[in-house]
Amino acid sequence: xxxxxxxxxxxxxxxxxxxxxxxxxxxxxxxxxxxxxxxxxxxxxxxxxxxxxxxxxxxxxxxxxxxxxxxxxxxxxxxxxxxxxxxxxxxxxxxxxxxxxxxxxxxxxxxxxx
Numbered sequence: 001x002x003x004x005x006x007x008x009x010x011x012x013x014x015x016x017x018x019x020x021x022x023x024x025x026x027x028x029x030x031x032x033x034x035x036x037x038x039x040x041x042x043x044x045x046x047x048x049x050x051x052x053x054x055x056x057x058x059x060x061x062x063x064x065x066x067x068x069x070x071x072x073x074x075x076x077x078x079x080x081x082x083x084x085x086x087x088x089x090x091x092x093x094x095x096x097x098x099x100x101x102x103x104x105x106x107x108x109x110x111x112x113x114x
Contacts, residue, residue, distance in 0.1 A: 032040060045052055045064045052061055 042060075042064065045061055048065065052065065054061065
């Protein structure tokens with residue numbers, strides 16, 4: 001398959017945009033062929049970061065993405081999550097000064113009941 005054919009092939013996999021092309025007779029939802037469906041599912045499996053959820057077991061998924069059990073990667077991830085909040089609070093503090101609120105009961109801009 002040549003480069004031009006390959007680009008055209010992938011362009012046809014894109015879902016339609018929210019506009020109508022002048023002169024186009026196509027309306028309604030985009031329907032993928034069985035071949036396109038398999039290809040789109042394959043893209044999702046290849047690019048999944050963590051979980052792949054299916055309605056029923058599918059041998060293609062196991063063949064494309066075998067399950068990997070890695071205790072060291074799990075430990076590293078857990079350590080990252082345990083320090084996530086502190087790390088982000090520190091990084092946000094660099095960009096925004098601490099906010100303080102001060103008001104008195106006599107402040108005319110203060111809402112009643114607050």
